[in-house]
Amino acid sequence: MTEFSSLFVVSVISVLAPLLAYVIPKRIIPETVLLVVMGMLAGPYVLGFIELSDSIKLLTELGLAFLFLLAGYEIEVKELKGKRGKAALIGWLATFAIAFTMALIIPNTSGYIEQFALAIAFSATALGTLIPILKERGLIKTNVGLDVLAHGTFGELGPILAMALLLSVRSPWETVLILALFFAVSIVMAIIPVKARAAGSKLVELIHLKSETTAQTTVRVTVMVMVSLVLLAYVFDLDVVLGAFAAGFIIRIANPAGREELEQKLDGLAFGFLIPLFFITSGASINVGAVLEAPFALILVVFGLLAARAVPVYFSTYFTEDAESYTSRDRLTVALYSTTSLPIIVAVTHVATETGTMGPRVASILIAGGALSVLLMPLLASISYKAADAHPIDRMSERLRRFRSSRPVQNTNAAKRKIRKR
Structure with missing residues (x-):
């Protein structure tokens, strides 16, 4: 009965959060932040309305998996092969080097x-959290x-990948071998639907034919x-986010142009309940006392x-596509959005606390x-965008120029004669 009581509270919060996000002036607080904060207040460290039982934790893992499934599905391979992808890769490598130096x-x-x-x-970006924000603000298809x-x-x-390689208790060569096996299986799973579609497989046609019936085959296959x-x-003792992310990538390879009806159904299934539950329970796991x-x-x-x-992201934009057309506003906007982070932090703290290498106090603060980054970074990005549009430096320079030009110019010779008379 405790599990259903917790689920009831979670479902109430999942309904209230988007409504509150909508009525807040200018919608400055993302729904995700409200889910985390309300979950924290309802969690065991404050009001105790949500109990993190094994059943709730299983649903939380499923919500996390769906979040990374959709993130993997959003990957555009062609974008990663060009200058934009290379700049992003260099930016992340520089980020990790800085972050590791800070950790030392x-x-x-x-x-x-x-x-x-x-x-x-410190090196993570919450892609799954950012996508709805970018869509809402009309930025998703812009540079x-x-x-x-x-x-x-x-x-x-x-x-x-760093979690799989660096947080493993196995030896490095065993970890690399297991990752190689995992990716080999993933590649095979990605090739099969592509070959079947190219061969005009009856099974593929049947799957799409039954996708609009009660069978919902495309959703079930996903x-x-x-x-x-x-x-x-799990069998290879890797984190679930790696499997979910790879699954989303495979589904996108099987549907390179995308399928709108599948995307709508997955959004309904994931964002309707499981992903909000993940954020709410993530908030419920925060030890408020330790943070305060x-x-x-x-x-x-x-x-x-x-x-x-x-x-690093700011400077990497100098090497991206159409970099010459970028303004400081664009670079700062990309940098601030890319600093938004939460799901990876939840995942990495979960792995570290499970192995006993990180205490719950540090995990709660992270x-x-x-x-807090989900609240601040999109807000700062929006503010910087508008502030840069106003060109404050140019305006100040123009006002200073006008002030100087409006001052009366004294006749130097007349001034000298006045001084002599005195």
Whole structure:
């Protein structure tokens, strides 16, 4: 009965959050932030309305899997092969180097596993969280939006691979071998539907034919692929986000042009309940007392994200597509959006706390910092966009020029004669 009570509270919050986000003036607070904050208030550390039982945790894992499934589905391979993708890759590598350097100088870390976990957390971008925000603001098809998607792709793919390689308790060669096997199976699963579609397979036609009936075959096939790769990741002792992300990528390869009806159904299934549940329970897992005891640490997390992620992304935009047409506004907007992070932070803190290399206090502060980045970074990006449009420096220069030109010009010789008479 406790599980259904918790689910009832989760369902109420999932309804209230978007309504509150809509009525707040200028919609400055994203729905995701409200889900996390309301989950934190309803969680076991404050009001105790939500109990994080094993059943709730299983649904949370499923919500996390769907979030990364949709993130993997949004990847445009052709965009990653060009200058935009190369710039984003260089930006992420620089980010990870800065983040790891920062992790090395942080005092009281419990070893290299926690240092790697901190570096991964500071190098992440919440692509799945950003996509709805970019769509709402009409940026998704612009150069700025495409750059954010490219940086977001590597900001999720890079940390996912780093988690598998650096947070594993196995030896390095065993980890590499297991990853190679996982990717080999994933490649085979990606090739099969492409070959079947090219051969005009009757099975593929039947799947699409039954997709609009009660069978909902395309949705069921997508879920089957996701669960299969998540299970494979679990068998190989990898994180579920790697399997879910690979599943989304495979589904996109099978439908390179996309299928609007499938996307709508997946959005309804994922954003209707499972993804909100993930964010709510992520908030419920935050130890509010630990965060309030160390507000300075929370501020450091936000500034750490800016230093490690925003700065390299800003400079990497000088090497992207149409870089010569970019303004400082565009570069700053891409950098701030790319600093938005939360799901990877939740995932990496989960792995680190499960292995006992990170305490719940540090994990709570990191998750709270990630939630704060979801609030601040899109807001700052919006403000910087408008402020840059106003050209404040140019306006100040113009006012100064007008002031100087309006001052009366004294006749130097007349002034000298006045001085002599005195």
